[in-house]
Amino acid sequence: MSASTATAPARGLRAPARGTLLGYLLLLPAVAVIVLLVIVPMAVIARQSFALSDPLLGGTMGGFTWDNYAKLFDPVYAKTMGYSLGLAALNAAVCLVVGYLLAFYISTRPANRQPVLLMLVIIPFLTDFLVRTFAWITLLGSGGPYVRIARALGFDASSLVPSQFAVIMSLLYAFLPVAVFPIYASMRAIDPSLREAASDLGAGWWQTHRRIFIPLSATGIGSSIMLTFVPTLGVFVIPVLLGGGKDPLVGNLIVTLFTEFRNEPMGAAMSMVVLVLMLASVAVITGLLRLLSIRSNRRAA
Amino acid sequence: MTQTSAVRLRGITKSFGSNLVVEPLDLEIGRNEFFSILGPSGCGKTTLMRMITGFETPTAGSVELDGKTVDRVPTRQRDLNMLFQSYALFPHLSVYENVAFELRVRKTAKAELDRRVREALALVRLEDFPQRKPSELSGGQRQRVALARAVVGRPAVVLLDEPLGALDQKLRKEMQFELKRMQREVGITFIYVTHDQEEALTMSDRIAVMSKGRVLQVAGPTEIYDAPNSRFVASFIGSCNLIDAVMSSADTVEVAGLGPVPATVTGGFATGTQVVVAVRPERMTLTDRPTEGSFAGVISERVFLGDEWTYHVKTGGTELTVRVPSGETSAALATLPEGGQVWVSWPTAAGRVLPADDTTSPSLIGSPA
């Protein structure tokens, strides 16, 4: 009995040495998926972004030019880019604040109630993105509950769609779960007695968060910012449906360039710029986090 | 007496749902007192302590600190600090910053802060590596950091929840000594929770012995040891022979199979009441021949412990434990085999008559010694 359990780990250890080839074979599907669905399309887009556009038929004509990038400096595009970055930053900030508070709230509930609360956060995520967006039109639009309740209370309310507010609400709703989860994961790892220790040592709500919980969940906060900021840059349905489409986002622009203007090289160039922006923001956030942890290491003089 | 006590509890009670964890209790703890709460695991020590800090709201009763009711004062405004069982050091902060935490929160001036942090670190003898993180410290060092952090703001009261529980035996002894030294140096009231009776006896000015949510006795270490007021206290602190007996008159007790035994009767027990006679093993004398008032018995087992012998002696229907210091064992006694005939005796003062059932003993009210 005990002899067989004792030999089991030894057998387990031998396996990888014998099956290195098998190991690579097992990796193959994952590698294939990444190469075919990520690397190849990206390479195609990268190539297209330097190609000449075919003004008559759309599509590309080959060749090599920087023109597609140069044209992006046109004020119209630059403005869209700026607006997108601003909206993404705003959404990331709103999601961060709400997500942080929600994550803290959930992580401080009794252990048996936490899964239920997390489920409630996830449930909206299980419905289709479009359905969720339309739900906001119904909620905030004319004849919806917002207008009716406000009127019943005697306020002169009218439809909030289209508006910036509706865009932000819908973005928050769409991205809240991805904002909550990384922070919740960090918070759950924090010893609950630290909170009591902090209040025992005189720290109020803000001090406790500033000095203890925010630094200790910094990795989660960083992930949360990345997971909300970066994807917001690519959003294109929400601004059209809830914002009236007057202020397009980069995502809208790319769609327009590809489908309406049929200028594939420029669309590709725009996509590359967004990609670079995303990578840059990931790098910046990671860098900041590293800097923060180094600094808190050296704090004491 | 004009001086107010550091902590005063009035009728404090705590239940979690229908589970009564701390029964209504009154307690007064004096200034600069080293006060221990001693009891087995799960008896409600931590809960009692958390009500004093304000982490738990009492179901009933009230807490006074320095003569002022603090029932509505949040923890962070109470002039006390707690040393957590798990230490609860901030893992992302260095030793220095952990200790400085309270002073930073209270916006202490930089120079003053530095001076006091260094002073606190010196007090716990940890001046050498203020930059280290808690994860780079040993258990004993973490404990010292936690202690420095708790005393740096000079609170009136420090509550320590089994602070030495996680340390090994040698370190425990060292820290016991250190804690006592510190408490004397800084002049802070220490409320010390432990399940270790030896720890409580060696360090405390007074001890409250708890069992199942009730404080059974509050007294100094020698009184707790020499004059336990209940069966539980007698057996939890040190070892004790608890001999079932019956009151044969107002001041004599009789044990089945032995007859009347020497004992001091303090409580007013009615004749015929079931009681126990508590006698410490080291207060009993063992001889190889009958002496005045001794009981005949047979050695059922004897164990050599270096500095003493422990004899288990069967007398009448009762098994008694007798301790004899190694040097005092007579040659005749030492050569007796197991099964040999011996006589056991003890002075009247060594036998204490206690209620047979702890639930009938009065819950004592403590006041500063």
Ligand SMILES: Nc1ncnc2c1ncn2[C@@H]1O[C@H](COP(=O)(O)OP(=O)(O)O)[C@@H](O)[C@H]1O
């Ligand atoms: N938050 C709580 N909810 C429910 N029961 C609790 C809680 N805290 C403690 N208890 C119960 O109260 C009793 C006493 O616990 P505690 O005060 O921690 O004892 P000790 O510190 O003496 O070991 C235990 O039975 C424990 O299960």
Ligand SMILES: [Mg+2]
């Ligand atoms: Mg405890």
